[in-house]
Amino acid sequence: MKFLVCISQTPDTTARVAFTPDGKAYDSNGVTFIMNPYDEWYALVRACELREALGGTVVALHVGPAANETTLRKALAIGADEAVRIDAEATSSAFTARQIAEYARTEAFDILFLGKETIDYNGAEVGAMVAEHLDLPYIALASKLDLEGNTAVVERDIEGGVEVVEVNLPFVVSAAKGMAEQRIPNMRGIMMARTKPLKVVPAVPVEEHVRVVKFTLPPPKAGVKLVNPEDMDELVRLLHEEAKVL
């Protein structure tokens, strides 16, 4: 079996959010980047578990500049066998999806994994785009994935529950919480990652349809109004008369 795991990089969850003075780009000054949690905790780990059970190869793919190779090395330390970096800034989901699809065409992958969304731009767009470029079935928000021969049984999160679906290989899937448990890379994994192959591939040009106009920070909250814990009738009154939410 051959598994592709698409890895993106996002600011650390505690990083301060700030933008360049023109408001057109994220200000990454002094920010630590991490592997997008959905890609790392669920997609990558599940692909590694399936490879361990069934044999095969896990390829971790990232669209980004050379500075991001530490994220790919981490994916190798967690358990990917090979890494591929498409050498370009991932400027939009359309751009990223096209690069992933162009690479995926060159090898016959059985399952293409992505995280359900990135925690910075929160698009949840790339997986469906990749699937369309490759004319493959797509299951979004999968919280469980098992293989029965050539068929995958997948639970996908729907509003207020899950739907259990079947699909034949190959297909594209986006991973949500539940698909696997986070793995912390061990010393042996980190050592081995140094010698695993990391291939760099040039990007293909893509016409952009969407432009950033500006980013803004939300206005600060007015401040909390404290209510006496003995007097919950007062809280109800405030929620009804002042906040108008009851």
Next chain:
Amino acid sequence: MVLVYAESPRGQLKKAAFEAVTFGKKLAEQLGQPCAAVVLGTTQSDPGELGRYGVSRVLHVADERFDILDSQAATQALAEVARQVGATTIVMSHTSTGKTLAGRLAVRLNAGLVSGVSGVASVESDGTLVVRKSVFSGKAMAEYAIVSPVKVLSLMGNAIRLEVSGQPVSAEVLTVSAPAPRIRVRAVRTVEGRVPLPEAEIVVSAGRGMKDPSNWGIVEELAEALGATTACSRPVADSHWRPHHEHVGQTGIAIRPNLYIAIGISGAIQHLAGVNNSKVIVVINKDPEAPFFKAADYGVVGDLFEVVPRLTEAIRKFKAAQ
């Protein structure tokens, strides 16, 4: 023409679809274009009811092949309907259905896509559409310009108010070609009787301060009294005190209810990320230094085991008097 895909998962037209139609109709007015809604698959209620949300044409592909969500078949159908009616802007909901389809449809139509939109900022004279969305898990807002002739948007849940501005219409039945579905549904498991979290207007959420899963009765009772949906912090879901679909935050579900009540939750930055778009936040915590109070509108410093039952009583009294 603006075409709204009004989703009907498991045959049900619900709030997400009504919001998309309300939004699509307003957008069409801003663009000076007509608006139509399309429904795929058989439905339990009459799709013509969508007329109430201001749309004068409802197209119904009443074909049971679309009763399950297969992204390839649905994309083919939507692309064909868009072509038949000459639609250049397609609106859908940013739900599990929309997240499965929007990217696919955008590639198919060579369209620019912005997902999880919360509103329209402006329509430029050259046809460029500028939309708003929340980014960095609610820590910032972005404006994006879609410059391509064909555009796809998905609308964030609870981002706009439903507006009844018309009458039911009679739906026009359409047929479209579609590939045989490649996805089969084995089973559906839903939590009955509660509004799903992303759609909920009131959310009662609890964290590690609850001490033990057996203590959740008081949270359930408060939710019951308010007609609210329950949620939880990540460690609560991680230790299987509550189902994982209740986990809100940066790595859980992002929500924007009218009222979010946080009980025994410290308010870590990753938790706030998923809830700080809520209109009103109430925090109940015994620690006056809990960071959540900085993000709250109303705060109660006290022991949740005393405060929550008292609040439930007060709500019941208030509801009975209404």
